[in-house]
Amino acid sequence: MIGHTGPPGGRDDMSPPAHLPGGSGRRTGPQPPNRSGRQRLLPYLLLLPAAAWLVLFFAVPLVQLAAASLYDPAGSLATGYAMTWAFGNYPDALAAYWPQFGRSFGYAGAALVLALLTGYPLAYVIAQKAGRWRNLLLVCVVAPMFTSFLVRTLAWKTILSDNGWFVGLLRDVHLLGPDGRLLATPVAVVLGLTYNFLPFLVLPLYASLERLDPRLLEAAGDLYAGPLRTFRRVTLPLSMPGLVAGTLLFFIPASGDYINAELLGTPNEYMIGNVVDSAFLVRLDHPQGAALSFLLMAAILAVVLGHLRRTGPEEMLR
Template identity: 70%
Template sequence: MTLMTGIGAAPAGSARPARKSGRRWLPYLLLLPGTLWLVVFFFGPMLTLGAASLWDPAGSLQTGYAQTLSFGNYVDAVRDAGPQLLRSFWYAAIATLIGVIIGYPLAYAIALKAGRWKYLLLVAVVAPMFTSFLVRTLAWKTILSDNGALVGLLRDIGILGADGRLLATPIAVVLGLTYNFLPFLVLPLYASLERLDRRLLEAAGDLYASPARSFVKITLPLSMPGLVAGTLLFFIPAVGDYINAELLGNPNTYMVGNVIDSAFLVRLDYPHGAALSFALMFLILIIVMVYLFRSGTDEVV
């Protein structure tokens, strides 16, 4: 009986390593579709764009481009688009600051004060994103038009002169950036604030801390991961945006995205456009790394 039991148990024991081996490869198989997607639609185009940034700038689509490793394209691109680069970061920084001023109280109210209206307010925040980015920006063009109600009101109360205007000004571009990217800031903030342990606020109140002190010592530090994530999700696309500057601004308010768009689609200067794109990504990467390091936040929602 002992011998027969040992013989019968052998096949089952030998099957276990094969099953464990299959489980070991399962996570890699699950990662395979996403990895292929990134290779085909992200790393592949990035390599192509990087190669284009080093083409001989003397070439053209008609004569072809030679790969001459022309690193001088980066110097030329940054020098020629220097004002637009600085303007892009400046506009994005102002819009991000305005977004925090508007978005933090909104996220705080939704997460901690809205009660049963919480989900309705969340839908109100997200609902504009169901509409095309272009349509939303065109709506702001109507709101800020010279004959619109807003400009008329500002003229009546003396904030704008008789010929004052908002459209085709830096103010219009910054307002457009703030409106279009505000949900990207509010949602991470809401997620961070919603996880806040209310008992900490109650304990602070029991210890006679004022609401302002409770906010500075408890709410703000605990919501920093959401604030950092939200400002990054707001700032990064705002720097590279060109639709708001195109529709709400004028040639003197164009951002670096407008220069890149013109290089690829108007002037057909691929080396210049590719080099400027990579320079922009590099500058944004440096700013993001410094920001994350200085924020001292280990967890980003």
Template identity: 65%
Template sequence: MSALGQLGAGTGPAPELHKPRKSWLPYLLLLPGGLWLVVFFAVPAIQLFATSLYDPSGSLENGYVMTWHFANYSDAVQEYLPHFGRSIGYAAITTAISLLVGYPLAYAIAVKGGRWKNVLLICVIAPFFTSFLIRTLAWKVILSDGGWVVSTLNWLHVPLPDGRLLATTPAVIAGLVYNFLPFMVLPLYASLEKLDPRLVEAAGDLYARPVARFTRVILPLSMPGVVAGTLLTFIPAAGDYINAQLLGTNRQYMIGNVIQSKFLRVGDYPAAAALSFTLMAAILVLVFVYVRRAGTDEVL
């Protein structure tokens, strides 16, 4: 018998490999978050959807009856379509301005901040130390007819709509930009802070102009922050109602103002729930299309 045969005969059957035991620890760690989502998101969302199908002829005094009235959706959209368009338009403008303002700021903090990075980041998030409502009320004072902003613009002979800033569309958008700008800056900073400066230097060594370095190197590598920042800015801005209520008039009211009025003042719960679900669906569709077209998989 050959040495190879003796070796095979002596070793016997190969031992069976033990399969690793299935660990339940990851699922246990996810359990608290899952329960939180079920109790505070899934259950209220289901209840809200059920409310949107109540008989619209009901009232708070006589109660509502489930009649599976899907016409609540078409009626709500037809009646308040301008408010939907205004909300999406304001949110898109707010996101664009926040990106134009926030990108240079995030780049300056990440690349040029040096030892002052932490201080500059605290300055960015400092407005969060104050209530959202108080910050918006402060803008109402700043943009008032007797405030320094209007006085300065009048001194510079800058034309203003109706001779004022408060209760106008620019005032509402200014409030939205101010309140949601940190949501744009922080994700951009997180992406730009990880940027390898040697890549930019290499582009310069290859005689790339500053514009080419930005469009071909810096911007593609920071696209995860751009996508995250635009989503974190656009979604809450589309559903906001505080800025339009305090800085605008009923001509600037967004769909959030209508929903708030239907729920808390009019008591028309079916219409308010239908408007809420329609807004969520519209935002989900827009976000899905945006992520598919500007997703980070294509630029990394």
């Protein structure tokens, strides 16, 4: 009688006897109900090639970059670099290039503000107002990516040219002085950054706003909320996931970009990317280039991790 004091359901939980057809086990998904050893190994075999590739060509290089940033700065590519754990490379690089660092984040930040002011209305209109025009408008948003990044950035050189209609117009309405120009100024670089990365902000925002139930907006209006209040209390909070993802997708490439600064600006507008490019490819000062590159990575990682704590990586990948 003592043996019966165990959990009462113990026997019933066991799988049905072997002579019954196992049809009910199919419910769980495409996998067959009894998983053999080969089955359990399968996901790892599927993962292995890509995971190995990413470890070898993404993770290991990052370690190598970290190592290179601590090489003896007195070495050169020809004679080889010695590992001296030269942590001084970091403060040295920052001291020499803090204006470029500041510009990277300043220009990317200014471009982000512009992109939010212009991209939010666009995403909202496509998601909530466009009706049957929606797909066409979405194609228009990604259309710039159909042509080459560098070629379309060069097109801004034509648009913002000193003899172009745009600068002429701005001079006529006295927004620019008679000798005022846009090309080769920070304005051109910020405009280029905004233009080039705007789709990355608009698309996730659109995805969030598209799920927004228009009845919620009507309800807010019925409860006497004005447009501004409806936006602040309903639209904005509900579009937060898209806003966070879009902000990151915009800011990360924009702060690391140096194509816009090179093509639309002058050395006075150079960002950190221009310096890293010349450190690795022109001056061949690898320790300094690696240190600057790593500082950018650290700054961006801090921003990303701050965001991720709120959303989680699975959410970001959606």
